Amino acid sequence: MGRTEKPKQNTLYVGSLAKGLRLLRAFDESHTELSLSELAARSGLDKSAAQRLANTLHLEGMLEKDATTRRFRPSHAWLGMAYAYYWSDPLVAQAMPKLIELSKLIGETVNMAELSGDHIIYVSRLPCKRTSFAATVIGRRLPALSTSSGRVILSTFPPEERAAAVRDWPLRSYTPHTTLDRSEIVQAVEQAVRDGYAIARSQMLPNEIAIACPIRNPEGRALAAVQASVSALSWSEERIRAEILPALQDTAHAITAKPQR
Structure with missing residues (x-):
């Protein structure tokens, strides 16, 4: 069931599970790490429901609870x-040998990302030595x-889908240079x-x-993309296009993306 579908429209919907x-x-x-009050506030549940669910999830092994701080x-x-x-995502297993080969070839950080709603999620990451923890x-x-x-995943969508995504998908600033102007993103x-x-x-x-x-x-x-990340202090965009792009394109073409399940 999509998250926009109202529970009452689906008789198989289990509200208590959804709350968990x-x-x-x-x-x-x-x-x-969250206190009971923080869990209630962030989940939108009342404190009593949050307490029952959190302790159930603790007893079922899904949450750990600090005996001192609770x-x-x-x-x-x-x-x-x-x-x-x-093990359930065939694309990850199929791509990994090729990603390892690419990482060895260029000596830089290599990632594979899949689209998850209006976000991307990194499903494979091969960092280089100078990569920060967050990037691994x-x-x-x-x-x-x-x-x-x-952006490159979105570029393969039909024009009307691209326009709707750029209009509606969220933006967030991470650096002073993060683009927040939607016309520039277009x-x-x-x-x-x-x-390409x-x-x-x-x-x-x-x-x-x-x-x-x-990865088409x-x-x-x-449904996914192969990405390389480098330091702008060591690489120019011209050098990236000349030395990394051909190998990146070969890797992406070698991975066959299966239709979305």
């Missing part, structure tokens, strides 16, 4: 679920419009349509240049 999932979604990279945080069970996800964590979600991967996406790749400079991190190529399904629509 809302509670789990309260955790993110900025909220790794704060909750995700348990190792989340990693087990992520492990199951990787699999599962990180970022606004699609602010990333080279999101230009960047349309440039990716013409070029996208370059983004200092959007997520200062002095970072990211370049991405789409048989119909030509991208």
